[in-house]
Amino acid sequence: MTRGNQREIDRARAMKKEAGKGQKKEGDKLQRNAADKDALAEKVARKAAQKAKEEADAAAAAANGTVKAPSKKKGKKKEEGLDDLLSAGLAGGKKGKK
Numbered sequence: 001m002t003r004g005n006q007r008e009i010d011r012a013r014a015m016k017k018e019a020g021k022g023q024k025k026e027g028d029k030l031q032r033n034a035a036d037k038d039a040l041a042e043k044v045a046r047k048a049a050q051k052a053k054e055e056a057d058a059a060a061a062a063a064n065g066t067v068k069a070p071s072k073k074k075g076k077k078k079e080e081g082l083d084d085l086l087s088a089g090l091a092g093g094k095k096g097k098k
Helices: 003-021 029-064 082-087
Strands: none
């Protein structure tokens, strides 16, 4: 290939790449902000409804005398000392054959 041809190919590739990068959202800034505001309000409403449902379920369970068992918590991981870290993998090592 000639050098000029390579430049044209690179330019075409760059233009194609830039066209793909275009604005993902349509509309002007005010429309995008309004859409984002609506989406956030919907998300907050869903979270509030979910929290209210969980509280109602907990109240109903308390009224019936049934209590939800708490989930098991994992204990804290024991910190390894410096000696443990240094000796890791050394015990029971393979001996070389002669």
